[in-house]
Amino acid sequence: MASIIPYGHQYIDQDDIDAVVEALKGDFLTTGPTVEKFEQAVADYVGANYAVAVSSGTAALHAALHAIGVAPGDEVIVPALTFAATANAVVYCGGTPVFADVEEDTLCIDPMSIANLITKKTKCIVPVDYAGQPCYYKRIKRVVEFIWPLPIVADSCHALGASLDGEMIGSLTDMTCFSFHPVKVITTFEGGMITTNNKAYADRMRQFRNHGGAGTGNQTALGYNYRLSDVACALGLSQLKKLPQFIERRRAIAKMYDEAFAELKHIRPLSVRESTGHAYHLYVIKIAVEALQAPLERIRERLRGLGVGTTRHYRPTHLMDFYRQNYGTNPGQCPVAEDAYEHILSIPIYPSLSDGQVQQVIEAVKQVVGL
Numbered sequence: 001m002a003s004i005i006p007y008g009h010q011y012i013d014q015d016d017i018d019a020v021v022e023a024l025k026g027d028f029l030t031t032g033p034t035v036e037k038f039e040q041a042v043a044d045y046v047g048a049n050y051a052v053a054v055s056s057g058t059a060a061l062h063a064a065l066h067a068i069g070v071a072p073g074d075e076v077i078v079p080a081l082t083f084a085a086t087a088n089a090v091v092y093c094g095g096t097p098v099f100a101d102v103e104e105d106t107l108c109i110d111p112m113s114i115a116n117l118i119t120k121k122t123k124c125i126v127p128v129d130y131a132g133q134p135c136y137y138k139r140i141k142r143v144v145e146f147i148w149p150l151p152i153v154a155d156s157c158h159a160l161g162a163s164l165d166g167e168m169i170g171s172l173t174d175m176t177c178f179s180f181h182p183v184k185v186i187t188t189f190e191g192g193m194i195t196t197n198n199k200a201y202a203d204r205m206r207q208f209r210n211h212g213g214a215g216t217g218n219q220t221a222l223g224y225n226y227r228l229s230d231v232a233c234a235l236g237l238s239q240l241k242k243l244p245q246f247i248e249r250r251r252a253i254a255k256m257y258d259e260a261f262a263e264l265k266h267i268r269p270l271s272v273r274e275s276t277g278h279a280y281h282l283y284v285i286k287i288a289v290e291a292l293q294a295p296l297e298r299i300r301e302r303l304r305g306l307g308v309g310t311t312r313h314y315r316p317t318h319l320m321d322f323y324r325q326n327y328g329t330n331p332g333q334c335p336v337a338e339d340a341y342e343h344i345l346s347i348p349i350y351p352s353l354s355d356g357q358v359q360q361v362i363e364a365v366k367q368v369v370g371l
């Protein structure tokens, strides 16, 4: 059987392999000097004062919400269209996720929806840089501050390397969370990081990832083992060197798709704001399934038959049984996100995707949803 081009894939070269082997030969497999080096390198890259490495993007969100002090009785506003971890991190802290709708054209959180959901119980906002496009933070801040100031924790798990108005994502909000899962922009196997300019937040997260301080003396709060290993950070440092090339290649592929799909009537790529430096973790197209009279799953099947893997990012979190049963969420609550889920496909985009494979994807899309 012919192989299927996946929607995303890691890029590992000999330098990465050498870096990991070197780290394995060292004295520290887990907590060692490479952790700090990797943290410093990411902080420098995004232009933040502090970076805290943790064991996953999910742990990054949990640590950030802990640092803010999210607790039972608190509400945290999250977009409906995201990976479940965004809302789950709120639940880990005992808080209640409140689901905001997204913008129809970018699928980033809708600032007006945030404004409508803020109450006295709202502790913070967690926008998601959907697909790698930064949310328009200036507008979100303006809308939020008009009511009253609230901290913003960016879930930028898609968006390492992205920028807004020429500034890197990573210091534009109170905290910024990244993921280094293999399908994300760079990888450390599993891994994550939080960047911030706030020392108190950084200190609290360093304690939190290491048993609340119990390992190094006095335990001051309940913590976890959310450490990222020295070996993982060695891979991260090596990957980070290639990040500018990774982003450049992702943008080049997106441009080829943009140009090829501009002609097609039944599909539309997501909008990209002028001011955005997109990281293109995902390339998402909206398909006019009604006009095509074909359910999305049938379209996916046909693309798969032509060797093209796709994914739907994401089933809206408020439609998951867990949230419906425990938080009383319902269909109809976030109509834009719900409608998007019936129309969106993420098609292959990753640095090692060849021009030939990009053409194969374009031809397959044209054949299945063409004209």
Ligand SMILES: *Cc1c(COP(=O)(O)O)cnc(C)c1O
Residues within 6 Å of the ligand: 056, 057, 058, 059, 082, 083, 085, 086, 128, 155, 157, 158, 179, 180, 181, 190, 191, 192
């Ligand atoms: C991947 C992802 C996460 C979780 O990251 P992990 O490293 O897999 O734990 C959180 N939020 C979003 C939007 C993600 O895409």
